[in-house]
Amino acid sequence: MSTYHGKEATREEPxxxxxxxxxxxxxLFGAQLVALFGTGLTTVALGLLAYDLAGSDAGAVLGTALAIKMITYVTVAPLSVAYADRVPRRFLLVTLDMIRALVVLALPFVDQVWQIYVLIVxxxxxxxxxxxxxxxVLPDLLPDERDYTKALSLSQLASTMESLLSPLLAAAVLSLVSFHWLFTGTSLGFAASAALVLSTRIPDAARGDRGGAWERTMSGIKMYVATPRLRGTLGLDLVVAAAGSVIMVNTVNYVRDxxxxxxxxxALLLAANGAGTILAALLLPRVLDGIPDxxxxxxxxxxxxxxxxGAIALSTVEYGAAAPVVWAVIGLGxxxxxxxxxxxxRKSSRPADRPAIFAARFSLSHACWLLAYPIAGRLATDAGFTVTWLVLGALGVIGFVTAVRAWPRNDEDHPRPHAKAGFRNP
Incomplete structure (x- = not known):
């Protein structure tokens, strides 16, 4: 039985x-889909706006905006947990969607680069x-393990499809109107996301009792680093960032230069990478029925x-025929x-701890990207792709070894901290 707070009825889904x-x-999936494509259109429009304001310095503007984005992700996500369970969850999500809609709507009116940075924050x-x-929300809304696994696959599929299709959608729109209209469309998308969230009966977050604001802020990170399997996932996040930065940062220069x-x-290489990720998302609901996470x-x-x-090997020869295969392998991984x-x-947390755990993961995984992005960008400029990708490969090996050592092989039998500390046995 799922308990919904407020005036909504309490009932069990068939x-x-x-x-x-x-x-x-x-x-909720519709809200996620609309917001994802809105974010993708904003990325395209922001690049054009930066060029409109800064001309040849547009790359520096976008680089700074990307750094601001990552720093904000790392710092704000844990801070938000301190108050996330103090307000109705649906109200929180709708309010945040409307803030995003208003900020995006304001972007076309900026006339100074510093204004872009403020709005990006x-x-x-x-x-x-x-x-x-x-x-x-999803673990509480979908208590059945198979349903939740399918929802995770669909979320990954939606995110990948957005990265592939948003540029095409933006190109179609730009063939008809000015790029400023992309911001208007994005704002309407966030408003539609808010309306879809408002139409749901999602349960409020279980209220935790973890002391003051600072203790609540740090609780998720403390639980994360204290749980062996979560330390393992953090190591794998570092592997993802090391390999993903090759795709995100270096693909354009590798292909063109x-x-x-x-x-x-x-576009072909990026599509190959996306196809690998889509393949994994489609296969995993069945695979995870019989194989441990x-x-x-x-x-x-x-x-x-x-x-x-494979990428390191390709960087030593001027032969790119195998590049789509290598990029697809990285997408699959x-x-x-x-x-x-x-x-x-979900396996590592109680309902009351889930907002903190998910926020900690969001923050720590983006910290890995914040480490990998500058290596892929700056080092490639100074030392070339081979040296850069060797360094990123070493970073990935460190993450993988950390994951293997931290995540117990016999995970189900490994002792857990007491539930009072915010953990539970699977």
């Missing part, structure tokens, strides 16, 4: 209903609070290291690591 037969999940602060709160390829070739995620980590090894991680977080 057990033999498909995942999309759950009305509240269906609306506000926008990404809202996103850093929204995303972990949204992720923490090393291979002498075209913009279409850049640890095995699947460590396999993903090994796959990512294999992909990085990314999907194998990221898709099951929500199951591990």
């Amino acid at each position: 057990r033999n209903v498909s995942l999309f037969g759950h009305r509240d999940y269906r609306h 506000v926008l990404q602060s809202a996103s850093a609070s929204f995303t972990p709160a949204f992720q923490a 090393t291979l002498g390829g075209t913009q279409s070739d850049v 640890r095995t699947v995620m460590l396999t993903g980590g090994g796959t990512l290291l294999a992909g990085l090894t 990314t999907g194998l690591v990221l898709t099951p991680v929500g199951r591990v977080l």
Whole structure:
């Protein structure tokens, strides 16, 4: 029986209903999808706005905006936990969506670069609070393990499809109107997301009793580093960031400068990477029925290291025919690591601790990206791709070894801290 707070009725969803037969999940997935594509359109429009304001310095502006985004993610997500369970969850999500809608709507009116930075801080602060709160809803809304696994796969699939399709959608819109209209469309998307969330009957977060604001802020990170399997997932997050930064930061320059390829070739490599992630998301609901999360995620980590090894080999020759395969392998490994991680977080926490655990994971995983991004960007400029990818490969090996050592092989029998500290046995 799922208990809904407020005036909503208390009732049990039919057990033999498909995942999309759950009305509240269906609306939440729609909200996620609309917000994802809105974010993708904002990324395209922000690049054009930076060029409009800064011209040849647009790259520096975008680099700074990306750094601001990551720093905001790392710092704000844990802070938001201190008060996330003090307000109704639905009210929180709707408010954060509306803040994002208003910020995006204001972006076309800026005329100074510093104004972009200020609005990015506000926008990404809202996103850093929204995303972990949204992720923490699903375990409470979908208590059945198989339904929850399918929902995780769909979330990963939606995120990957957004990265592939948003540029195409933006190009179609830009063929008809000015890029400023992308911000308007994005704002409407966030407003639609808020309306969909408002139409649900999601349960409020279970209120924890973890002392003052600072203690509540740090509780998720303390629980995360104190739980062996979660330390293992953090090691794998470092592997994902090391390999993913090759894709996110270096693909354009690798294709254009090393291979002498075209913009279409850049799109092909990014599509190959996305196809690998999609394949993992489609296969995992069945795979996870019979194979432990640890095995699947460590396999993903090994796959990512294999992909990085392939990229290093490619960087030593001017022959890119195998590049789509290497990029697809990295995408496959990314999907194998990221898709099951929500199951591990749910297994490692009580309902009252889930907002803190999901926020801690959001913050710590982005800290890994904050470490890997500058290496991929600055070192590639100074030392070339081979040296850069060797360094990132070493970083990935450190993360993988950490995961193997921290995550007990016989995970089900490994003793857990007492539930009073915020943990429970699987």
